[in-house]
Amino acid sequence: MTSLRVLRLDNNELSGELSTSLGNLVNLTHLNVSRNQLSGVVPDVGFRLVHLKIVDFSENQFDGYIPLIAKEYIEMHYKFLS
Numbered sequence: 001m002t003s004l005r006v007l008r009l010d011n012n013e014l015s016g017e018l019s020t021s022l023g024n025l026v027n028l029t030h031l032n033v034s035r036n037q038l039s040g041v042v043p044d045v046g047f048r049l050v051h052l053k054i055v056d057f058s059e060n061q062f063d064g065y066i067p068l069i070a071k072e073y074i075e076m077h078y079k080f081l082s
Contacts, residue, residue, distance in 0.1 A: 003027055010056065011035040023048040032056040042066045 004025050014036040022031075023045030029052060038060040046052075057066060 005051075006030040008032045009036070014038055016040070018042055020045060025049070026051070028052055030054045033060065034058045036060055038062065 002024060005027055007025065007028060007030065010032045011034070014033070015038065017040035018033070018038060020043040022043060026048055028049055031049075031052060031054070034056040035058070038057075039062060041064050042057070042062055
């Protein structure tokens with residue numbers, strides 16, 4: 001699964017927290033988990049996701065900040081965080 005580049009899990013009624021195993025998807029370029037019921041803190045795995053360009057976490061119930069897209073880790077083209 002490490003060769004996976006696009007992960008779209010949007011609008012699937014997912015709940016719970018994102019797993020730290022997300023950091024194993026080291027070739028990921030697009031991540032969309034929008035329009036679910038995800039909650040908790042987003043795991044700090046950004047240092048491993050150096051190819052990530054597009055992220056959509058919108059319409060969930062995440063707590064705190066989102067370290068995954070911290071600017072010091074990766075340069076993003078699009079960030080959807082509302």
